[in-house]
Amino acid sequence: MRREEGSYVARVEDGRPYGWGQLYAALLTIRGLAEAGRVEPVSDQQLERTAGNPRNICWQLLGEAGQQAFLARERGGAVADAAVVVMADAVGLIPARRVSRDGLTKNEAKEFRQGYEARLAEYRKAWEGLFG
Structure with a gap:
């Protein structure tokens, strides 16, 4: 938390929903690196769907992440280098x-x-070259 004018103000970056979004981005990045060697942002609909059940969706993605990191590393070059960092981040x-296991409220989304x-x-x- 940061102090602002005599009181403590919670930062959005410290919250659970923000953290779920960060984890989701890391897991999708691993998937993109493995499957195509590049990463495309997801649609607004996909973000909304995931915000409705972030724990379970991230759980599913984590189940695939190890194999995807392996495949991304096999691509070599910048993709392999990125996979190491992103997997550690995840x-x-x-x-x-x-x-x-609850979904997020509108503000949390x-x-x-x-x-x-x-x-x-x-x-x-x-x-930069790995992202669309």
Whole structure:
């Protein structure tokens, strides 16, 4: 939290929905690197659908992530380098506590989107040629 004018203000970046968005972006980046050697952003509909059940969707994606990281590494070059960083990020983004299976509220869904977009922007900046 940051202190602002005598009170503490929660930062959206510290919240659970933002973190889910960050994890979702990392897992989709691993998938894109493995399948196509490049990453395309998901549609608004897909983001909304995922915000309705982020834990279970990330759980499913995590089940595929190891094999996808392996395939991305086999591509070599920048794709392989990116896969190492993104896979490590994904592991670090998994909440270190039991998390709710509930969907997100409308405001939380906005924070989820912010987390997704922020993480994707970081990756795009690091590996510009791998993103659409």
